[in-house]
Amino acid sequence: MTAETFIRIDKHPEKNGMTRRELLKSATALSAAFVVGPGFLAASNAAWATEVEALKPETFATLVQMARDIYPHDHVGDEFYVNAVKGYDTKEAAPDIEQGIRLLNAAARLKQYDNYLSIGWERDRVKVLETLQSTPFFQRIRGGLVTGLYNQKALWPLFGYEGESFSQGGYLDRGFNDINWL
Amino acid sequence: MAAPFELNDNNVVVIIGTGAGGGVLANELAQQGVSVVALEAGGRYLPQDYVNDEWESFGQLAWTDPRTTSGDWRVAKDFAGLPAWIVKAVGGSTTHWAGASLRFQAHEWKSATHYGEVEGANLLDWPIDAAEMAPWYEKAEEKLRVTRTGGREGLPGCNNYLVFEKGAKALGYEEVSTGRMAINSEPNDDRLACRQTGFCFQGCKWGAKWSSAYTDIPRGEATGNLEVRDRAQAARILHGDDGKVTGVEYFDQDGNLQMQQARVVCVAGNSYESPRLLLNSASSMFPDGLANSSGQVGRNYMRHMTASVYGIFDKPVKMWRGTTMAGIIQDEARHDPSRGFVGGYEMETLALGLPFMAAFLNPGAWGREFTTALDSYENMAGMWIVGEDMPQETNRITLSDSVKDQFGLPVVDVHFSDHPNDIAMRNHAYQQGSAIYDAVGATRTLPTPPYPSTHNLGTNRMSENPGDGVVNQWGRAHDILNLYVSDGSQFTSGAAENPTLTIVALAMRQADHIVGELASKNL
Numbered sequence: 182m183t184a185e186t187f188i189r190i191d192k193h194p195e196k197n198g199m200t201r202r203e204l205l206k207s208a209t210a211l212s213a214a215f216v217v218g219p220g221f222l223a224a225s226n227a228a229w230a231t232e233v234e235a236l237k238p239e240t241f242a243t244l245v246q247m248a249r250d251i252y253p254h255d256h257v258g259d260e261f262y263v264n265a266v267k268g269y270d271t272k273e274a275a276p277d278i279e280q281g282i283r284l285l286n287a288a289a290r291l292k293q294y295d296n297y298l299s300i301g302w303e304r305d306r307v308k309v310l311e312t313l314q315s316t317p318f319f320q321r322i323r324g325g326l327v328t329g330l331y332n333q334k335a336l337w338p339l340f341g342y343e344g345e346s347f348s349q350g351g352y353l354d355r356g357f358n359d360i361n362w363l
Numbered sequence: 364m365a366a367p368f369e370l371n372d373n374n375v376v377v378i379i380g381t382g383a384g385g386g387v388l389a390n391e392l393a394q395q396g397v398s399v400v401a402l403e404a405g406g407r408y409l410p411q412d413y414v415n416d417e418w419e420s421f422g423q424l425a426w427t428d429p430r431t432t433s434g435d436w437r438v439a440k441d442f443a444g445l446p447a448w449i450v451k452a453v454g455g456s457t458t459h460w461a462g463a464s465l466r467f468q469a470h471e472w473k474s475a476t477h478y479g480e481v482e483g484a485n486l487l488d489w490p491i492d493a494a495e496m497a498p499w500y501e502k503a504e505e506k507l508r509v510t511r512t513g514g515r516e517g518l519p520g521c522n523n524y525l526v527f528e529k530g531a532k533a534l535g536y537e538e539v540s541t542g543r544m545a546i547n548s549e550p551n552d553d554r555l556a557c558r559q560t561g562f563c564f565q566g567c568k569w570g571a572k573w574s575s576a577y578t579d580i581p582r583g584e585a586t587g588n589l590e591v592r593d594r595a596q597a598a599r600i601l602h603g604d605d606g607k608v609t610g611v612e613y614f615d616q617d618g619n620l621q622m623q624q625a626r627v628v629c630v631a632g633n634s635y636e637s638p639r640l641l642l643n644s645a646s647s648m649f650p651d652g653l654a655n656s657s658g659q660v661g662r663n664y665m666r667h668m669t670a671s672v673y674g675i676f677d678k679p680v681k682m683w684r685g686t687t688m689a690g691i692i693q694d695e696a697r698h699d700p701s702r703g704f705v706g707g708y709e710m711e712t713l714a715l716g717l718p719f720m721a722a723f724l725n726p727g728a729w730g731r732e733f734t735t736a737l738d739s740y741e742n743m744a745g746m747w748i749v750g751e752d753m754p755q756e757t758n759r760i761t762l763s764d765s766v767k768d769q770f771g772l773p774v775v776d777v778h779f780s781d782h783p784n785d786i787a788m789r790n791h792a793y794q795q796g797s798a799i800y801d802a803v804g805a806t807r808t809l810p811t812p813p814y815p816s817t818h819n820l821g822t823n824r825m826s827e828n829p830g831d832g833v834v835n836q837w838g839r840a841h842d843i844l845n846l847y848v849s850d851g852s853q854f855t856s857g858a859a860e861n862p863t864l865t866i867v868a869l870a871m872r873q874a875d876h877i878v879g880e881l882a883s884k885n886l
């Protein structure tokens with residue numbers, strides 16, 4: 182999956198037939214980070230939006246937050262986490278995911294929060310996740326992220342990783358031994 | 364030119380598997396005029412087909428048919444369905460391998476003698492020794508064009524190596540170099556020189572690294588004496604009333620069962636599939652499986668004591684630039700029980716790309732301790748540790764009683780638990796590995812658990828006495844005159860060194876022996 186599964190509001194207003202302003206008008210805030218509307222999830226500042234087909238937009242938003250809390254990288258934008266879990270937005274997967282997120286919200290309520298997304302600090306969300314970490318749902322999401330998140334080519338440069346080098350003749354003439362601080 | 368042999372040609376030597384052992388044996392026999400049919404379960408991929416992308420390449424080349432696991436090793440929990448990382452393709456795991464090519468140390472051929480009684484270990488001396496193997500090692504080094512042997516230059520050191528070398532020297536280590544590698548430092552033997560592209564594990568697109576896929580196999584085929592049937596998976600070895608093997612049943616590329624008659628059968632499917640095949644070939648005459656009168660088929664499974672250490676620094680290293688395994692420290696490879704364990708270990712640089720690092724750094728881990736380490740990926744240096752593990756009778760390959768493969772044959776269950784000696788050695792290595800990076804100013808070190816097994820050894824071991832093992836000093840089954848084992852499963856002990864040079868040397872020696880036996884009509 183690539184970052185192209187995204188609707189970039191800034192770049193492609195025509196794609197979903199909505200301008201940024203219209204989008205925000207039809208949306209309601211879900212947390213500090215997300216807004217939802219009919220069939221879509223967007224960043225609160227509408228920097229991006231994605232259609233949600235099989236899952237409830239609230240469920241999908243919670244899943245994205247959960248993904249970030251499992252593998253938090255502050256320099257990695259939400260779109261990569263959205264891409265990483267987008268594959269669960271199918272008819273086949275949706276029932277299990279809805280069920281899993283219900284479980285997650287119930288775990289949050291046990292700790293006196295309204296729901297998972299309403300928890301302000303990552304540390305407190307992690308405490309909720311810890312109560313679920315041996316469940317098949319948590320393990321499925323975590324396991325899927327290992328490739329779903331880190332195998333996105335567009336994400337590699339954010340970690341400095343350069344990927345294949347054969348097409349450029351390898352690093353023999355391009356810095357394989359350029360370390361200068363030893 | 365592939366030489367087509369008839370299925371009912373009972374004059375051919377049938378080799379099962381075309382990796383380090385089978386691929387070399389096939390070519391060596393073909394060069395000496397012996398007719399060979401090699402059956403290979405995987406497909407054919409050449410440098411132009413290799414993909415420099417970790418997961419995509421894994422999907423292309425790795426053996427991903429089901430396997431099951433048990434025992435207390437962490438791999439059984441982290442990678443329950445993937446106990447080993449080995450290849451299913453023409454050329455076998457020599458497409459994936461990093462190229463480190465080391466000889467055993469003399470004492471390692473005689474581990475029982477040198478290490479004495481080690482509780483719980485099933486140590487045994489090899490029926491061969493360093494003097495016997497020296498000329499074969501020389502031939503193997505020449506075949507693979509191993510650097511720092513035969514007058515060949517070493518490879519230049521990449522960033523990952525330079526960090527490692529500096530730390531090693533700071534600690535007073537002396538045997539530190541870019542190692543003996545089956546990777547060309549200069550064009551040689553129709554293979555290009557290494558371009559430091561950094562995807563040695565994914566198949567070298569320059570052909571700088573030796574692999575039987577593009578050397579021994581096509582050269583053997585060019586003689587007209589070797590036919591390689593790819594996507595042909597051996598299912599059962601058949602035998603006659605006299606107890607000699609007569610042929611091999613296999614599933615061809617269309618899934619149809621075929622039977623190739625044979626004068627001699629050589630098993631070289633790596634240390635899971637070779638014993639599996641012998642066990643799956645059980646008959647009324649051999650109810651416990653072929654060549655198993657000792658009960659040792661599948662036992663004494665070794666996977667080397669392994670671990671990794673990554674160091675994080677405050678400045679970039681870019682370890683992925685350059686050869687994957689780019690250097691070695693050998694000072695700890697000696698046998699010195701004062702360290703609290705028998706045998707020794709090698710430290711070798713290792714670099715993983717970001718996708719594999721995420722999967723292997725600390726499988727199952729999540730949260731900031733894990734992700735902040737990955738955040739520093741660019742500033743990481745890494746090493747792999749490989750040491751001698753103890754053979755244990757209970758570490759073994761058995762047939763699964765519940766899981767079957769696509770052909771309906773029972774898959775292997777891999778049972779492994781660390782021996783206390785393995786654990787003591789790993790802890791020592793974690794300490795030394797971390798100290799190396801600390802000496803260069805690491806801000807954090809990461810003692811990383813073993814990956815799925817890349818070195819799989821010992822499950823059809825060589826022994827002097829037929830009661831102690833499966834094959835004799837030639838890799839010939841004690842029980843069956845015309846059945847051979849030609850891969851890493853014949854290892855009596857694992858030694859500290861990466862195994863492939865030894866597998867190749869043994870295959871060359873075995874070829875010479877088989878040619879002699881054929882000539883003198885003993886086969």
Ligand SMILES: Cc1cc2nc3c(=O)[nH]c(=O)nc-3n(C[C@H](O)[C@H](O)[C@H](O)COP(=O)(O)OP(=O)(O)OC[C@H]3O[C@@H](n4cnc5c(N)ncnc54)[C@H](O)[C@@H]3O)c2cc1C
Nearest residue numbers: 380382384404455456461462463597632636850851861863
């Ligand atoms: C990532 C990686 C890095 C490595 N680095 C090094 C290194 O630097 N140095 C080193 O010495 N070693 C290294 N190794 C190990 C090395 O690759 C193996 O030791 C060596 O290739 C084993 O040789 P083999 O002949 O036993 O089996 P393989 O080379 O694995 O060949 C076995 C072949 O048999 C085929 N086969 C299996 N069952 C059947 C069947 N029933 N019918 C037909 N065909 C079958 C398989 O498909 C395979 O092609 C590495 C391995 C890996 C995976």
Ligand code: SF4
Nearest residue numbers: 557558560561563567
């Ligand atoms: S680093 Fe060298 S040996 Fe490894 S894949 Fe690249 S060219 Fe081949």
